[in-house]
Amino acid sequence: MTDVYADGAGAGAGADGEGDGGGAGAEAGEIRRFWEALGLPGLVDVHTHFMPERVLRKVWEYFDALGPLTGGMEWPIRYREEEAERAALLREFGVRAFTAMLYPHKPGMARWLNGWAVDFARRTPDCLHTATLFPEPGVETCVREAVEAGARVFKAHVQVGAYDPADELLDRAWGLLAEAGVPVVIHCGSGPTPGKHTGPEPIARVLARHPRLRLIVAHMGMPEYEEFLGLAERYGEVRLDTTMAFTDFTERFMPFPRRALPRLTTLADRVLLGSDFPNIPYPYLHQLHALERLDLGEEWLRGVCHDNAAELFGL
Ligand SMILES: [Zn+2]
Numbered sequence: 080m081t082d083v084y085a086d087g088a089g090a091g092a093g094a095d096g097e098g099d100g101g102g103a104g105a106e107a108g109e110i111r112r113f114w115e116a117l118g119l120p121g122l123v124d125v126h127t128h129f130m131p132e133r134v135l136r137k138v139w140e141y142f143d144a145l146g147p148l149t150g151g152m153e154w155p156i157r158y159r160e161e162e163a164e165r166a167a168l169l170r171e172f173g174v175r176a177f178t179a180m181l182y183p184h185k186p187g188m189a190r191w192l193n194g195w196a197v198d199f200a201r202r203t204p205d206c207l208h209t210a211t212l213f214p215e216p217g218v219e220t221c222v223r224e225a226v227e228a229g230a231r232v233f234k235a236h237v238q239v240g241a242y243d244p245a246d247e248l249l250d251r252a253w254g255l256l257a258e259a260g261v262p263v264v265i266h267c268g269s270g271p272t273p274g275k276h277t278g279p280e281p282i283a284r285v286l287a288r289h290p291r292l293r294l295i296v297a298h299m300g301m302p303e304y305e306e307f308l309g310l311a312e313r314y315g316e317v318r319l320d321t322t323m324a325f326t327d328f329t330e331r332f333m334p335f336p337r338r339a340l341p342r343l344t345t346l347a348d349r350v351l352l353g354s355d356f357p358n359i360p361y362p363y364l365h366q367l368h369a370l371e372r373l374d375l376g377e378e379w380l381r382g383v384c385h386d387n388a389a390e391l392f393g394l
Contacts, residue, residue: 099236124178125351126353131181156359179276181195182239184240193225197229209234212235216248232261232262244331263294268299268307281311293318296317304339314346323359328360341378344379
């Protein structure tokens with residue numbers, strides 16, 4: 080896809096096709112109008128998924144099976160495109176910087192994923208070089224190598240990895256990341272389904288040992304929103320990403336408590352836009368509208384959609 084769609088010129092063409100340029104072009108125009116109206120130079124999205132093709136296929140298979148498996152929740156992946164098209168789409172939306180959230184579900188995988196991510200960052204300059212980790216012997220070396228290779232953000236997935244983030248094996252790795260000031264986006268809330276080690280308690284233990292660790296709690300910590308806000312209030316380097324929070328999809332089964340809204344204002348400089356692109360069951364624009372309708376003001380939106388992450392990553 081080319082820039083022709085960015086100004087809406089392609090909006091009429093082929094708008095009937097699922098995932099073709101026309102529909103995406105119209106959406107890109109609306110997204111650009113959203114951040115232009117705020118006076119921003121674009122968006123920064125700290126939670127987007129790029130990973131080796133066969134791993135991503137497996138993730139998509141998982142979401143495809145959700146409807147039949149659960150007899151309920153349908154999760155139609157909205158942006159099921161080839162990798163280059165997915166990155167091009169983010170650029171059309173005006174996402175200045177994004178991440179490659181990837182994560183192992185078993186030992187022996189993190190180093191391979193990190194190798195792929197080095198290559199991806201090299202060929203995708205607007206991607207913040209992302210790495211991951213797993214509690215296994217050698218994890219500290221693996222993390223050090225990734226940091227030395229230029230990783231600017233890590234992803235940890237407590238639910239999929241099914242590990243205790245306070246596992247002793249990870250202790251020195253967290254220490255290293257805290258020291259280096261490299262943020263870690265961590266899926267540690269118990270949504271959409273709880274894991275053995277999800278929830279605020281294990282994270283509280285990690286932070287007690289590493290109070291300066293720059294954890295970015297994914298999905299606002301859903302459904303334990305208030306407990307994770309509490310951790311952010313207690314630890315100045317804890318942040319939260321908005322990924323899927325406040326959307327119609329999520330509000331149906333894990334609503335954000337209205338009484339906690341004022342706390343989002345207090346933490347205005349530590350809430351960061353995340354989307355879960357491309358694995359979302361609704362248009363990207365909906366995440367932005369979901370933030371806007373919280374009615375926390377334009378200054379708040381500017382911080383969340385761009386400025387907070389721009390400052391954190393020195394963009
Ligand atoms: Zn995600």
